[in-house]
Amino acid sequence: MEADIGATSTPGGASEIAASISGRRSDRKVDERDERDERAIVLPLVERARAGDKDAFGLLYRRFHARVFSLARFYLGDGAEDAVAETFTRAWAALPRYKPGRTPFVSWLYGIGRHVVFDELGRRKRTEPRGDVPDRGHDPNNDDNLLLASAMAELPLQQRQVIEMKYLLGMSNPEVSAALGKKIGAVNAQQWRALRSLKKILERT
Numbered sequence: 001m002e003a004d005i006g007a008t009s010t011p012g013g014a015s016e017i018a019a020s021i022s023g024r025r026s027d028r029k030v031d032e033r034d035e036r037d038e039r040a041i042v043l044p045l046v047e048r049a050r051a052g053d054k055d056a057f058g059l060l061y062r063r064f065h066a067r068v069f070s071l072a073r074f075y076l077g078d079g080a081e082d083a084v085a086e087t088f089t090r091a092w093a094a095l096p097r098y099k100p101g102r103t104p105f106v107s108w109l110y111g112i113g114r115h116v117v118f119d120e121l122g123r124r125k126r127t128e129p130r131g132d133v134p135d136r137g138h139d140p141n142n143d144d145n146l147l148l149a150s151a152m153a154e155l156p157l158q159q160r161q162v163i164e165m166k167y168l169l170g171m172s173n174p175e176v177s178a179a180l181g182k183k184i185g186a187v188n189a190q191q192w193r194a195l196r197s198l199k200k201i202l203e204r205t
Contacts, residue, residue, distance in 0.1 A: 013070045014145050017167045021199045042105050050095050067169040068113045075117050087113040107179030151201040159194035
């Protein structure tokens with residue numbers, strides 16, 4: 001049977017973070033399929049793409065688009081799709097420098113996506129007039145994202161990265177562990193410290 005090379009499921013995003021902070025949801029299960037798919041599906045596609053196969057890279061785009069979009073939409077709202085396009089454009093250009101097997105492909109892609117998102121946030125701060133608030137109507141979901149993103153900005157960098165990787169990109173514990181070079185137990189500890197801190201920050205707002 002041919003392996004499934006379709007898109008992975010969309011991460012829970014802000015709603016899943018909020019549920020975990022409130023205790024309504026336990027930690028996501030470690031998906032062992034992620035590790036199997038990395039070896040059986042993702043790495044062969046990466047090797048083909050590194051050799052210049054655009055069709056293989058297109059399959060990687062299809063597989064990881066939802067994850068990168070979740071990260072971009074959380075921080076950017078409007079313009080998230082542009083950030084996704086820029087992320088994959090940079091990834092294609094940088095692919096010859098990616099070292100397969102050293103870190104999961106999604107972890108490497110996360111690093112590129114995060115730079116794109118925060119580059120765009122920095123550009124917006126420099127160019128948007130302070131007193132000019134665009135008329136977008138009232139969007140409770142966007143309000144929640146802004147509040148949560150503001151709270152996450154107060155976390156230490158590594159705790160914030162763990163939350164982004166696990167809840168916005170839907171990465172498994174082994175993937176986060178490989179990305180940060182830490183044991184899974186240390187990743188779990190960072191996650192729970194981050195969730196406790198977020199709860200305290202949000203309670204005082």
